[in-house]
Structure formats: C-alpha cells, structure tokens
Amino acid sequence: MNNKIVGVLYKNLIKPALFQLDAEFVHNMVTQIGEGLENRKWPLGFLLPRGEKTIKKNILGLEFESFVGLAAGFDYNGHLAKVMRHVGFGFNTVGTVTAQKYAGNKPPRLARLPRSKSILVNKGFKSDGAEAVAKRLDGKRLEGHLIGISVGSSNVPDVNTINKAIDDYLETFRIFKDKPYVKYFELNISCPNAVMSESFSNLKNFKELVQAVASCGITQPIFVKMPNEIDFDKSDTLVRSALENGIRGFIFSNLVKDRNNQAFDKKEIFRVKDVKGNFSGKPTAENSKRLIKHTRDVFGKNVVIVGCGGIFSADDARERLSAGADLIQLITGMIYEGPQLIGEINKGINQ
Numbered sequence: 001m002n003n004k005i006v007g008v009l010y011k012n013l014i015k016p017a018l019f020q021l022d023a024e025f026v027h028n029m030v031t032q033i034g035e036g037l038e039n040r041k042w043p044l045g046f047l048l049p050r051g052e053k054t055i056k057k058n059i060l061g062l063e064f065e066s067f068v069g070l071a072a073g074f075d076y077n078g079h080l081a082k083v084m085r086h087v088g089f090g091f092n093t094v095g096t097v098t099a100q101k102y103a104g105n106k107p108p109r110l111a112r113l114p115r116s117k118s119i120l121v122n123k124g125f126k127s128d129g130a131e132a133v134a135k136r137l138d139g140k141r142l143e144g145h146l147i148g149i150s151v152g153s154s155n156v157p158d159v160n161t162i163n164k165a166i167d168d169y170l171e172t173f174r175i176f177k178d179k180p181y182v183k184y185f186e187l188n189i190s191c192p193n194a195v196m197s198e199s200f201s202n203l204k205n206f207k208e209l210v211q212a213v214a215s216c217g218i219t220q221p222i223f224v225k226m227p228n229e230i231d232f233d234k235s236d237t238l239v240r241s242a243l244e245n246g247i248r249g250f251i252f253s254n255l256v257k258d259r260n261n262q263a264f265d266k267k268e269i270f271r272v273k274d275v276k277g278n279f280s281g282k283p284t285a286e287n288s289k290r291l292i293k294h295t296r297d298v299f300g301k302n303v304v305i306v307g308c309g310g311i312f313s314a315d316d317a318r319e320r321l322s323a324g325a326d327l328i329q330l331i332t333g334m335i336y337e338g339p340q341l342i343g344e345i346n347k348g349i350n351q
Ligand SMILES: Cc1cc2nc3c(=O)[nH]c(=O)nc-3n(C[C@H](O)[C@H](O)[C@H](O)COP(=O)(O)O)c2cc1C
Pocket: 071, 072, 073, 074, 076, 095, 096, 110, 119, 121, 123, 125, 150, 188, 191, 225, 253, 254, 255, 279, 280, 281, 282, 284, 308, 309, 310, 311, 329, 330, 331, 332, 333
C-alpha cells in the first residue's frame, strides 16, 4: 500500500485505537498478525507499506539493501523474522535471546510516554530460550534475509556470577553460530532491566566475555550493544578491548535510565514514577549521537557503527549517518510514526 496512505491511516485511525489498549497486549497482537501475514494465513499483505529499498552496501562482508534495521527487543522470539523485510528493513535483529527460557520481569513491563516520544521498558530478557527460538527460525525460509541474533545472559536466579553468565552467553552463541540464516550477532552488555547484563559494561568482565566469545569459533560479524549513559573514556576502553579481540561492530545505544533526562515531559515522567523500567526513543537520542560522533572521530575506519535511539524521521537518520554511523536501527519511531516510516527513511536517504 502507498506509504502516504499508510501514514495517514496509522496516525488518524490505527494509532489512536491501539494506544487505548495495553502496550504489551498490542505488541503480542501485532506479532501474531505479522506472523500470520508471513505465513500467508491471512491475505492482507497488500496492507503492508512499501519498503522502498534501494541501496547495496557491503559492510563487514554483508550486503545491506537498506540502511535501516529493526533493533533488538521488538521481535524477541523470532516470530517476525521474514515479514519485517517487506516493511523495508534491511536487517532484523531477533532477541535479545537467552539460553534459558524466562517469562520476563513482573508486569507492567511496557508503558507509553507519547509527549516524550518514549517507551518505558522492563521486559528483562523475556525469551522462549535459545533452542526454541532456533527451532522457530529453522522452520522459516530465510534465504535473502539479514537476520542477526542479539545474545544476552539468562535473567534467572541461578545465573548469578560472571563465570556462569559467560557460559550462559556462550551456550546461545553455540546454538546459533552454525545456522546459515544467522548473518550477524549482537552482544548485549547494556540491558538495564536484566540482573547480570550491565556487569559486562565493566572493563574486566567485558574483557573476559569478549575473549571467551572470540575463542568459540564464530564466523559472523559481532556488534556490541553499548550503554547509552557511558562516558567517552569508558566507552573507548570497551571499544579498544573488543577490537583487540577481532570485534569491530558497535551499536550506540541501548535504553536510558536517568529520569532527569531533558527530553522527558515532566508530567509524563512523574506519572510513571512508581513503575520500574528504562526508556527508549527521544531521551536516548542526544547521548547516542554524541557517542557515534566521538567513536568515529577516535577510531576512524577501524569500527563499524550502528546508530540507534530516537530516530523518528529521514532527517534523524541522515543526522546519525553524517555523525559517523554506517547503518541505523530503530523501534520506537515505528511505534509512534507508523510502519511506513522505514520506507520514508529509505526514500529520504536515497534522495
Ligand atoms: C520494547 C523494547 C524492548 C527492548 N528490548 C531490548 C532487548 O531485548 N535487547 C536490546 O539490546 N535492546 C532492547 N531494547 C532497546 C532497543 O533495541 C534500542 O536500543 C532503544 O529502544 C533505542 O532505539 P529506539 O529509540 O529506536 O527504540 C528494547 C527497546 C524497546 C522499546
């Protein structure tokens, strides 16, 4: 369907209706509809917006047909691995996947902050578990799709030391590393909602993790999912350590924790004062931009950078690319602006 029509329908009819419903309920419903379209159970494919993919860019040996990827957290169990390409995404991250199944943190786990253009997230690596996700993806025909797996350590009580968490990360890598459809990995060291994840933003633990990952025979490129609220020096030491272990990709960045972030509407952030979680969208944008520019300035062509956080338009995407990003990823922009945003960005970047 024409992007302009999808945009008008989304903003005036679909979004107002969906935003009346619980955010997690809507996400589950969209996942079911998306997978139904994928399996052609429902002949509604004509409703999809036009992806408008045009580029062919070779990065780390992979051919990208669009600069725009789906960030980790929207398709966390791999239900939408095929259909997202038709919306215009050039690459699609599944996950974060963990070795053990986890039902997620206690609800409520999602809340919308529309004036702040943000989403409160507290999923904590809700996951069907790596074996189950791999089995689901094994059943899809994914030739021609750029699928990546975001790997985290299981957010369960018995994975409670650095060594156990590293073993747990490695288990997921082992399950996916020989799958022909897995074209890249993300190493998630920055989820503020999972107990062990952020321990790996500490240099000593990070070094142990990347050394272990580098020695387990992974042939696909790896992108480290970096924290949002990290100072330049600390970020640089993590980048250096990853480079020493052959990891060249970095995604700036994950969610924001600081509720005093200037991008929040004061009333809105007060309304969720008793709800646990961290934030996507506009509040992530400034730090993400700064980190992209800084990392490009310091490390030049040695790094591949994915800009992620607060991208709501083709102008936002262009800004990240001119700051130094090679590619971009998003979730929240699609939720607030509509699925035609991806095609609009693809078209806008190519002009
Ligand atoms: C609902 C939701 C779930 C998320 N879950 C994950 C996750 O499992 N792993 C991860 O690395 N990032 C996760 N994120 C963070 C996003 O990948 C992204 O870094 C962040 O939202 C900034 O991008 P955005 O402003 O385009 O959403 C999640 C974000 C949202 C909105």
